[in-house]
Amino acid sequence: MESEGDQFDEGMMQFVTFSLGHELYGVPVDVVDEVIHMQFVADVPGVPDYVEGITNLRGNVVPVVNLRWRLGLPPASGEGSDRLLVVEHNRERIGLEVDTVREVVDVAVTDIEPPSPIVSSIDSDLIQGLAKTPSGFVILLDLDRTLGAPEASGGRQALGPGRAAAALPPAQ
Amino acid sequence: MSDSFDMSAYMDVFMAEADEQLALLEESLVDLEKEATPDLLQRLFRAAHTLKGSSAAMGFTRMAELTHAMENVLDELRNERIGVTSAIVDVLLAGLDSLSAMRRGLEHGAEPDLDTTALTAQLRDITRAARPGAGAAVEAPPVGIQLEAEELRAIERARQAGATAYEITVCLKPGCPLKAIRAALVLATVRKQAELVKVMPPEEQIDREEFGDDFRMIATTTDAPDRIVAAVSALSEIGSVTIQEMPETVAAAEERPSEAGLAAETDLVFLDHELDAVEMALGQGFSVFVVDVGLRPGTPLKGLRATMAVSTAEKIGDVIRTDPGPDDIEEERFGDSFRMVLITKEPAAAVRAQVESLGEIESATVTPVALPKAEPQAGAAPPSALAPAAVAPIEAPAEPGGVRRQTTVRVNVEQLDNLMNLVAELVIDRTVLEQVLLDLTAQSGKQSDVASSLEEAVTRIGRRTSDLQDEIMKARMQPVDTVFSRFPRMLRDLAHKAGKRIDFQIVGGETELDRSVLEVIGDPLIHMLRNSVDHGIELPEERKAAGKPEVGSIVLSARHEENYIVIQVDDDGRGIDPARVRQRAVERGLLSREAADRMSDREAMDLIWAPGFSTAEKVSDVSGRGVGMDIVRNNVERLNGRIDVQSIVGQGTSMSVRLPLTLAIIQALLVRAQGRVYALGLTCVQETERRQLSEIQTIQGAETVVLRGRVLPLIRFDWCYHYTRPAPATGARNGRIFIVVVRVGEREAGIVVDELIGEQEIVIKSLGSFIGDVRGVSGATILGDGTVALIVDAAALLDKAADERSQPIAALEAATAEA
Numbered sequence: 001m002e003s004e005g006d007q008f009d010e011g012m013m014q015f016v017t018f019s020l021g022h023e024l025y026g027v028p029v030d031v032v033d034e035v036i037h038m039q040f041v042a043d044v045p046g047v048p049d050y051v052e053g054i055t056n057l058r059g060n061v062v063p064v065v066n067l068r069w070r071l072g073l074p075p076a077s078g079e080g081s082d083r084l085l086v087v088e089h090n091r092e093r094i095g096l097e098v099d100t101v102r103e104v105v106d107v108a109v110t111d112i113e114p115p116s117p118i119v120s121s122i123d124s125d126l127i128q129g130l131a132k133t134p135s136g137f138v139i140l141l142d143l144d145r146t147l148g149a150p151e152a153s154g155g156r157q158a159l160g161p162g163r164a165a166a167a168l169p170p171a172q
Numbered sequence: 173m174s175d176s177f178d179m180s181a182y183m184d185v186f187m188a189e190a191d192e193q194l195a196l197l198e199e200s201l202v203d204l205e206k207e208a209t210p211d212l213l214q215r216l217f218r219a220a221h222t223l224k225g226s227s228a229a230m231g232f233t234r235m236a237e238l239t240h241a242m243e244n245v246l247d248e249l250r251n252e253r254i255g256v257t258s259a260i261v262d263v264l265l266a267g268l269d270s271l272s273a274m275r276r277g278l279e280h281g282a283e284p285d286l287d288t289t290a291l292t293a294q295l296r297d298i299t300r301a302a303r304p305g306a307g308a309a310v311e312a313p314p315v316g317i318q319l320e321a322e323e324l325r326a327i328e329r330a331r332q333a334g335a336t337a338y339e340i341t342v343c344l345k346p347g348c349p350l351k352a353i354r355a356a357l358v359l360a361t362v363r364k365q366a367e368l369v370k371v372m373p374p375e376e377q378i379d380r381e382e383f384g385d386d387f388r389m390i391a392t393t394t395d396a397p398d399r400i401v402a403a404v405s406a407l408s409e410i411g412s413v414t415i416q417e418m419p420e421t422v423a424a425a426e427e428r429p430s431e432a433g434l435a436a437e438t439d440l441v442f443l444d445h446e447l448d449a450v451e452m453a454l455g456q457g458f459s460v461f462v463v464d465v466g467l468r469p470g471t472p473l474k475g476l477r478a479t480m481a482v483s484t485a486e487k488i489g490d491v492i493r494t495d496p497g498p499d500d501i502e503e504e505r506f507g508d509s510f511r512m513v514l515i516t517k518e519p520a521a522a523v524r525a526q527v528e529s530l531g532e533i534e535s536a537t538v539t540p541v542a543l544p545k546a547e548p549q550a551g552a553a554p555p556s557a558l559a560p561a562a563v564a565p566i567e568a569p570a571e572p573g574g575v576r577r578q579t580t581v582r583v584n585v586e587q588l589d590n591l592m593n594l595v596a597e598l599v600i601d602r603t604v605l606e607q608v609l610l611d612l613t614a615q616s617g618k619q620s621d622v623a624s625s626l627e628e629a630v631t632r633i634g635r636r637t638s639d640l641q642d643e644i645m646k647a648r649m650q651p652v653d654t655v656f657s658r659f660p661r662m663l664r665d666l667a668h669k670a671g672k673r674i675d676f677q678i679v680g681g682e683t684e685l686d687r688s689v690l691e692v693i694g695d696p697l698i699h700m701l702r703n704s705v706d707h708g709i710e711l712p713e714e715r716k717a718a719g720k721p722e723v724g725s726i727v728l729s730a731r732h733e734e735n736y737i738v739i740q741v742d743d744d745g746r747g748i749d750p751a752r753v754r755q756r757a758v759e760r761g762l763l764s765r766e767a768a769d770r771m772s773d774r775e776a777m778d779l780i781w782a783p784g785f786s787t788a789e790k791v792s793d794v795s796g797r798g799v800g801m802d803i804v805r806n807n808v809e810r811l812n813g814r815i816d817v818q819s820i821v822g823q824g825t826s827m828s829v830r831l832p833l834t835l836a837i838i839q840a841l842l843v844r845a846q847g848r849v850y851a852l853g854l855t856c857v858q859e860t861e862r863r864q865l866s867e868i869q870t871i872q873g874a875e876t877v878v879l880r881g882r883v884l885p886l887i888r889f890d891w892c893y894h895y896t897r898p899a900p901a902t903g904a905r906n907g908r909i910f911i912v913v914v915r916v917g918e919r920e921a922g923i924v925v926d927e928l929i930g931e932q933e934i935v936i937k938s939l940g941s942f943i944g945d946v947r948g949v950s951g952a953t954i955l956g957d958g959t960v961a962l963i964v965d966a967a968a969l970l971d972k973a974a975d976e977r978s979q980p981i982a983a984l985e986a987a988t989a990e991a
Contacts, residue, residue, distance in 0.1 A: 042960040045893035061937040
């Protein structure tokens with residue numbers, strides 16, 4: 001978090017905000033590469049359940065993380081995920097599937113509160129803080145934890161446990 | 173060690189060069205033991221010399237010191253003052269190992285702190301033993317002392333004034349601190365009693381501590397030499413001081429009348445590297461000429477004329493120098509004449525004729541250059557500057573490949589990779605275009621003008637892209653020797669350790685393949701070779717008893733076969749005995765005695781690939797980890813390659829690896845199953861079959877299909893891959909399926925798919941480190957429509973299928989009911 005530390009000294013920070021359901025979330029503006037429309041995502045076996053799969057970003061294969069799944073939010077009602085927020089994390093680009101991307105907001109450091117389990121419905125471990133903005137509270141995501149080692153949250157066994165388990169007949 | 177300026181810019185160049193020289197040293201040192209030819213020794217000396225120079229220039233003193241010591245030993249060998257022995261080769265190899273270790277350490281920036289004092293001392297002992305006559309601490313000069321005319325005159329003047337010229341070598345205590353200051357003190361002390369004519373290395377270099385432990389001086393004095401030695405020895409941190417009188421012949425060299433009216437040439441002083449090139453060329457039977465070219469006075473475009481003369485000369489040899497330099501010539505910064513130094517096999521007359529045949533060239537004077545005879549005793553007669561001699565050197569038969577023309581440039585590997593990536597993108601774009609064309613013709617019909625001109629353009633772009641791809645692939649190709657060259661050494665060590673005698677040969681080392689493949693074939697090959705040494709070749713007594721020559725033979729060969737490279741290891745050892753394989757498999761608990769006995773010999777042979785069969789009992793220091801042949805096979809197959817073994821008991825074993833020439837782009841079959849698109853490398857696809865779902869039979873609970881009388885086990889992607897999301901689509905329509913028969917090694921199975929999309933060249937992309945390795949998937953690729961598809965790792969799928977011969981019948985029934 002050293003880099004954030006520097007920004008704290010300057011008193012102001014910039015965040016890109018996006019919505020998931022009714023809540024507003026934010027990530028530091030400097031990690032955001034671009035925002036693109038949601039597009040074809042090929043699913044990949046054996047990855048943690050919040051990894052939606054991989055997509056083609058101008059000839060590069062980029063993983064896509066479904067933030068709703070990651071944060072334990074209910075599936076989108078209606079239109080749902082519409083945008084891919086492409087962030088750079090550990091020198092790799094990762095697409096975050098979000099509903100809509102709102103704006104870039106300036107937040108005074110003094111307006112950032114430590115995460116509180118009461119305010120948000122999501123796991124406070126993944127939150128860096130809460131920012132008060134004119135458009136309401138913004139939940140600042142801790143990307144290191146949110147995108148942290150996928151291994152931690154599931155095995156890497158791409159090949160399923162066996163035919164018996166994998167081949168259950170689809171409900172008809 | 174603190175660098176006063178940033179060396180990082182030169183680091184890459186240095187590393188690349190160091191790697192080259194180290195590889196050359198390694199290869200040649202092992203050969204040295206077999207046969208020490210003058211040519212080989214020359215090559216070794218040259219490699220050590222180059223490495224010494226570049227490491228010193230980079231400020232890597234330890235590396236420079238060690239190579240210097242090695243170079244000295246090689247110099248003694250080269251001049252036949254000592255003979256090649258196994259012991260010497262061992263020490264040199266140890267030196268090489270230290271150098272390689274230092275080179276690896278450099279990857280982390282600074283020169284690693286490796287203690288090489290013992291090794292350097294060993295090397296010095298060898299050098300010392302070579303010259304009992306010389307003072308105990310005298311080292312062979314790294315290069316002959318060259319005195320310039322000025323210096324020779326100074327000596328001559330001093331001699332006429334009754335002084336004597338001495339060569340003084342001072343060796344500081346190894347590793348002493350503040351070397352530059354110690355050396356400066358020595359110089360000051362000597363200056364009190366004598367006139368310093370020359371200091372080697374030059375004083376500026378000494379000030380910057382750019383020398384090993386020793387340096388030399390040429391001094392003239394009327395004082396007794398003992399007094400100088402005493403005065404210098406009295407200083408602290410002095411290891412040894414030796415003083416030798418300079419022979420009169422030095423002055424004589426300068427006195428030699430310059431013949432053939434070439435007085436001007438005597439001031440032609442070669443730079444160190446030029447001298448090296450000249451020495452080497454002359455040693456290999458080439459001629460070296462100084463060509464003075466006179467242009468017609470007042471000729472227009474004289475820069476162009478002169479450049480043409482140089483390039484004409486380059487066609488028949490190597491121009492190692494021009495006076496003035498090439499830039500000055502090009503920009504016409506010279507009078508009516510210029511000079512070049514040419515190394516060539518052609519006679520002087522031919523050179524002259526060639527150059528004079530050009531327009532606006534008035535004259536070309538060709539003067540041969542000869543080396544002054546080097547005295548065998550070091551320090552006895554330092555060669556003076558090279559002077560063109562009157563007598564042309566004998567036209568010795570030229571050796572092929574001795575001096576090469578500069579037709580290559582160094583390119584950063586990263587740049588090549590970037591180029592390759594760009595071409596890969598282009599391949600994708602081409603596929604997109606093809607798709608657009610298809611859509612267009614579907615809409616507007618073949619007759620449309622737009623469609624047909626687009627078709628033409630697409631075809632052309634397609635062809636160009638392929639050409640471009642081929643060219644860049646070629647540029648990325650490197651000879652397999654870059655990997656093979658470390659094996660002779662390894663084999664030698666392995667054989668020594670195992671007490672075996674082995675003649676190791678490499679065939680086809682010049683065969684080229686892509687860097688991506690080169691980077692990964694090393695490990696499998698090491699294990700194959702180890703296997704041949706450990707299990708193939710018998711002990712000498714055993715071989716003798718079997719009526720074979722005591723020296724076993726291992727041949728490593730490489731060759732191209734269509735778009736593949738085949739690398740093969742053949743040995744004439746004991747071969748793989750199916751009975752022994754059965755025995756071992758039972759011992760290892762891989763199967764029961766009864767099961768082993770039931771196996772055919774062919775099946776028993778396959779056991780060598782079983783996991784846990786060949787896990788090395790002793791962890792070797794070559795591979796460092798006891799990796800079994802199963803891992804080797806898996807690694808090869810992961811690269812879309814194939815490994816095969818043929819063996820005859822008592823006669824030997826032949827193991828071959830077949831790999832695609834590149835790993836970046838493969839031919840693939842695209843298929844669709846449950847709405848997902850997969851790419852299957854064509855190397856493992858045997859055939860495709862259209863079948864009905866009802867043709868699937870279950871045998872012992874496993875899905876199978878009968879294919880030309882054979883029972884083929886079946887694989888379904890949705891059973892093998894564990895997806896978290898539901899499949900985008902359900903299976904086959906109308907009960908129609910396709911079976912893609914895949915084969916990896918000896919294993920074969922049919923993959924059930926819903927649709928065959930077609931064959932296509934695909935670019936392999938990594939899934940990235942966030943996703944990480946996914947078992948059963950070797951990467952992803954981007955298709956013409958911009959979507960992404962997984963590339964199937966057929967080897968892993970077949971493994972999976974083999975594990976699952978007995979799956980519950982219920983699941984199978986459920987699956988069949990689905991259709």
